[in-house]
Amino acid sequence: MLAKRIIPCLDVKEGRNVRGVRFSADKDAGDPVELATRYDREGADELVFYDITASSDGRAIVMDLVREVSEKVFIPLTVGGGIRTYDDMREILKGGADxxxxxxxxxxxxDIIRQGAESFGSQCIVAAIDALRRPVGNGEDPAWEIYVNGGRKATGLDAVDWVQELVDRGAGELxxxxxxxxxxKDGYDLALNHTVAAVVDVPIVASGGCGSAEDIYQVLTEGRASAALAASIFHFEEYSIPQVKRYLKDRGVPVREYEHDGGEGDR
Amino acid sequence: MIAVIDYGMGNLRSVEKAFQFLGFDAVITDRPEQAEGATHLVLPGDAAFGDAMRNLVDRGWDDLILKGVEQGKPFLGICMGLQLMFDESEEGGKHRGLGMLPGRIVKFPATERVPQIGWNQIAIERSVEILDGVPEGSYFYFVHSYYVDAADADRVATTEYGQEYTSIAARDNALGVQFHPEKSQQIGLRLLRNFARLS
Incomplete structure (x- = not known):
């Protein structure tokens, strides 16, 4: 059975991993290579590196990290943050990101989504959205607007329409x-996840708001997400990955339990 | 030398890195001449079937692969590499594959999220050397929208997603895996090491 995925997200600024609080990253959470290695040993299903500076210097730092991590960590690696052009995508994928x-x-x-999907395959093109709830009247269905530039700029785009366009253009995952x-840390936006899950066929990765294993359970069941991204609960060791997976397994959610047998990988 | 076949499709670096991490001599080869002296052939790939097959043929890889397999060289198709081993695919029209194994590549039913992305388990139907030390029910990392149901004789392991499909196929020295062993942590590395030790 396909397992639900637990994905630690490392927000990287000037070579250090930082925590995001409503898009203003502030607190130092340690060395990203060390963290990535720890998560790998703990059984993370994938890793995401996010360049929160979204600058060319930031990109170079993240690429060095990915190159280093991909020499010894054999799980899928995703890179995001400030990717603007076809050449950016190619550089990142060539550098060791999946x-x-x-x-x-x-x-x-x-069109960048289509170009990427056609050249590299949909499986490596992840479309991410930043969505903010729109005010709606009593009894109305919730609605979300798409924001860009780190959540600072409103676009007027409706999230439900936009995700369908992203998938039509070739995004393999959202x-x-x-x-x-x-x-x-009050929990994921469950309605956002199950609303989008109902209109697209591709896997949904939930992000933002994780404060506990219970939150992850909620978004993978009621929220219908295929995977959950989390940052600070892992970075600050409030939970370990095996702990979260055990919690999910005990409640009937399929997860990949993993025990690293020690030593250098599997030489 | 393990030749990782570069036909302009997909992330080959991770396959090369995994073999190198395990201490084997793996080289990304972008022309068939470079791979002629190889002891092992690996065909990775992520792109669409039609494009992948066209690129293989345009660059002359189909002959090298078929000749190598006939000579008894261990061959491993990964993901699209497995699909290319079969007769044909319905991805984006009808396309012919390498025809090493009978079978047709078809799309997952609409009841499931497509592509399948993530860790899924294998059910082993018969033991082959690349599965030494790989327990029944092991999880591997999959990313694909199309699948094959191989003939009984060629099927080594199956996986469940909407229905049962072939996740490992093999005929003699020609092996294919639908998942990405190079992205499947220790268990994937074990499979690659087993492959590299075949002679």
Whole structure:
């Protein structure tokens, strides 16, 4: 049976991993290579590296990290943050990443998704969105607007319409980041996840708001997400990955339990 | 030398890195002449079937692969590499494959999320050397929208996604895996090491 995935997300700024709180990253959470290695040994299903500076210097730092991590960590690696052009995507995939995560650039130039999917395959093109709840009246269905530039700029795009366009253009997977929930640790935006899951066929990765194993359980069941991204609960060792997976397994969620048998990989 | 066949499709570096990490001599080869002296052939790939097959043929890889397999060289198709081993695919029209194994590549039913992305388990139907030390029910990392149901004689392991499909196929020295062993942590590395030790 296909397992639900647990994906630690490392927000990288000037070579250090930092925690995001409502899009203003502030607190130092340690060395990203060390963290990545720890998560690998703990049985993370994938890793995401996010360049929060979204600058060319930031990109170079993240690429050095991915190169180093990909020499010894054999799970899928995704890189996001400030990817704007076809050449950016190619550089990142050549450098050892398995997937690229495209966000703002898809709004500016939606064709970048198609170009990426046609050249590298949909499986390595992840479309990420930052969504903020719109005010709605009593009894109305919730709605979300797409924001770009790290959640600072409204686009007027409706999230449900936009995700369908992203998938039509070739995105193989969607990361749904809730601006409302991001950094609050009050739980994922469940409605955002199950609303999008109902209109697209590709896997959904939930992001933003994780504060506990219970939150992950909720978004993987009620939220219908295929995977959950989490940052600070792992970085600050509030939970270990095996702990979260055990919690999920005990409640009937299929997960890949993993025991590293020690030593250098499997030489 | 293990030749990792570069036909302009997909992330080959991770396959090369995995073999190198295990201490084997693996080289990405972008022309068939470079791979002629190889002891092992690996065909990775992620792109669409039609494009992948066209690129293989345009660059002359089909002859080298078929000749190598006939000579008894261990061959491993990974992901699209496995699919290319079969007769044909319905991905984006009808396309002929390498025809090493009978079978047709078809799309997953609409009842499941497509592509399948993530870790799924294998059920082993018969033991082959690349599965030494790989327990029944092991998880591997899969990313694909199309699958094959191989003939009984060629099927080594199956996986469940909507329905049962072939996740490992083999005929003599020609082996194919639908998942990515190079992205499947220790268990994937074990499979690659077993392959590299075949002679």
């Amino acid at each position: 997937k690229v995560s495209i966000n703002s650039a898809a709004v500016t130039d939606p 990361v749904l980041n809730s601006i409302d929930a991001d950094g609050t």
